[in-house]
Amino acid sequence: MEGIYNTPLEDPEWTEIYIEWMIGLVLASNVGFCWLVQNRHHNRKLHVAEILVITILGFTVGTLLFQFIAICFGAPLLTNVSRTLHFGALLSAFSFLSPCLFMGFDTNQWIRVYANHSPKNKLERFLYYTGYGSVIGAWLGAIPIPLDSDRPYQVWPVSCVYGATGGYILGVFIWFISLGGFRKDHKD
């Protein structure tokens, strides 16, 4: 039954390179940004070592978390582990790592932003839009997988990866638009 997830990739290397570059890009920009700005949550600039520890920890936990979620949604457990792992890593970089860096591991704050849909400032809104954007994008990306038109993008996880990337970009875009409208409400 999991057969549809096991179609061989047309160009496995390219997909993996794409994902790895994308992860690298997002990771670097996150870490760099976190290092540059004063972190609101911690009320001070984080030390480089702290940033690295949080990055490694958050990225790993996020990767495993999203891999678990992907498996729950139907991705194969024992075959194509590398593909699912790449997908998990990408989503982790998109939507798990940045909140780890900017909000810390404070559960209440996470619940407020994500579960109760109430981000308070620009940064949180950025995390909110990009996080939901990439996850919803990845969710939508699964829709063409079962269709039998045999296109290379239908192979797991290519369409989901594209969906997540698209969703992330869209999230950034929406955040940009929202900047104007919300500027007066919460001046931080």
Added chain:
Amino acid sequence: MSRGGYWCHLVPLVIIFLIHLGGLYFYTTGFFLTRHSIDEISSCENPPVAVANSSGCWSQKIYKKAVVLIIDALRYDFAIKHDQIEAEGSYWKNHLPIFDSIIKDPTKGSGHLFKFIADPPTTTMQRLKGMTTGGLPTFFDASDNFDTSESIKEDSWIYQLYLNGFRTVFMGDDTWGHLYPSYFKRNYSYPSFNVKDLHTVDNGVIEHLLPEMRGGDWDVIIGHFLGVDHVGHRFGPDHPAMIEKLQQMNHVVSNVIDEIDDETILFVLGDHGMTTDGNHGGASDLETEAALFVYSKKETANNEYTYERVVHQIDIVPTISTLLGLPIPYGNLGKVIPELYINMNLNIFTDPINEIPTEQKVCDSLKYLTDMSYLEASQLNTYLNKYSELSSQIPEDEVKKLTMVLLDANALKEQYDNEKLVCSEMVIKKYHNLYKRYVSYHDSVLELCTRLWSTFDTNFMLLGIFLVALSVIFLFYSLKGISIINIFVKNKTFWLICILRFFSLWSNSYIETEELTMLYLVLTVLCLKILPKITNNGEESGIMFILLIVCIRLSTNVTGGKHESYNFSESALDTFIIMCITTILIYLKKGHGIQTTTWILSSCATLLLNSVFPNNIAIALNVISSIIVVIVLLKLLTNGKVFYNLVASSLSLVLVAIYWISIQVDYIDDKMSSNMDQWILRILIPLFIYSNSVIAMLYSLLYEHKNMGIVISIFPTLMILLGPPSVYSLTLIVVILHLLKYIVIHAETGTFDIAAIMYLLSILFFYFTGHAPRFDALQFSAGFIGFDYYNYTIGGILMILNTFASMIIFVILLPFVDNRKNINGNTGYNNNVLLSFLLLVCVSTMSTMLFTYFARRHLMVWRIFAPKYMFDAAILLVVDIVIILSYSLI
């Protein structure tokens, strides 16, 4: 509940049920068009055209006697010789060497092996009808496979044998006796539907076959072996039992070949093939490619040419008729198999013909072949004209055009016949072309018939869709206490699921992967509606939620076992997984350290013991430990309520364990226990379990927690019907419902979302209990549990319980999961959860109907859309009935 309230809930449901019945009736009649059967019989005195003959009725009697052996499910690649011996398929490759040895050795007589293409549906009865009447099947016949009470009224070669005074002896599958009552001089038939029984029919045939042949008081012997088919159904082709069976068949066929004389022709044929898991009914190549082996001691065409030759199954009808000098059955659409008429090395399918031996013999036989084609084409034309007279289905101008083609060929034939030329290459070419003209006439008639008999009545189909859509709107208005606008605004997730479900039936790809689509959708609902709330709720809810989604994910394909060939010793891991989940549940529920430790230890012990002990004991251990887990889980689910039902069901479950162990151990030891033991184990135990369920159900109606009581009571029955894999699937249902109820209460999930989750889960578990919307996936053996024979009503009920078990459980337990009203002290039956569940079922059935309507010319319509429609219609009616019953009883 007041009496008035009761009726005001029940009446709309009954109305909806009636609307559904009407809608499905109209759609079905429009979709599955029927072919009119013509009751005319060809008579010996009035051939359509006169052909020179001295001995037979319409044509020469080439053979005086015939032996027809049908080996059910004899797939083409079972019969041919495979050169490379690979591990794959070693259970069925090269175990019938007799065919190849006859073909390779011309001194033994002449044999031909054909690829024998069956028209779908590939079910035995449809195939027998096709191979005796020569007609094309209609799709709807498939459902009649179990109703063999009606005899065939159309003309067939069996009836012609009877009319023309042939002494026909039959032995084997009793389907023949039902189809052709009283046409046989002697009839040794054996009941056919018990697929667990591999040997009774075959041994019966073998017992009578050779003595009858030696006895001499016969003209035609028909033998129908069922063993190969039953091995396929029970174990699949890749099983040692298949080797044994094929070797037995090989032995029988070689004995028969040794016995027959020069005046006799032997046909050995399969009525259909089987898929890689041993089923049949569909239209895939493995199912339609059967084998046909023809043998006689007379000289016929060169053997090598017929290798890989494709022959249509209905072609056997005119072939048998003309070889035995019988009239061709009136409604025959097949054409004669040329190889059996030409007694020279001549490949008539090569064009141009090279190096033709210009002997008189060749010309004569070719002339004879055209005579037979002429005869058969003329009969076909008679039938075509008669049909267009009776029904407007075939347009008259098409018939006229085709008749002109035939008359042209006839004129040419008359001209050649009158020339009376000496045999030369020229003459051979002329006759060859003439033969090809008849073939092309024949093919165009067949093409026309196939095309016309698969047209649809679109008005009826649209009316059916309209009626079901009407019921959807009616259901909207029946939802109590919520205005229409509110439904849309407040339950966005529910509508999202409705829409996604609607479009998920649009493509055959989504239907094929429906299991994964459902998994995806159910997790979507859970993540959208329950996850945000559960995050506010503390640790225990979180663990419960993770357990729930893990359990749901487990339900897709952790056990690979096919229903009938479930491997007990390999399922130790399943037991282990369930035990672990049970452990966590007990821990969360009670928090007792000792009990949890005991469970962990015992689950590890089960896994360990299974690997240590020999097969029999491992199986017994596994079954027993699984049953204990089931009982513990049921106790956990009932939470101390419905105590009597739980005790009764536990007793039944222990008996289920004994039943399974007895069946498995029997096969492994390959020794049958005594009749009395058999009777107690096979008949008495299931009957006791059924009656225990019924009594417990009636009992539970008298007390509180009726839904729970009913499900607990029916549980052992469903388990024995679903077979050993249900240890895993049904217990997962129990675990999931337990977790879901907990989470639903804590996350305050809305009624509509609960209905959506339950609906998606019920479809998911339809697959997980081993079913799929395909006819070959029906678990026919469930109809025999507790009965040695097939009873149409009881078997049907058992089949429905087996196939729709998950829907039945989920519908009955809907009010149990969504029982907030009971918390508020209001004992009123929650209406909306059932109605919104029904709404989802209606939407999905309507969607299937709509997309099947659009896809009616689709390549996959008979393979995917039509069976899917049949199953969805059945699900709709079953859910309707269960909801009405639970309303009126509870």
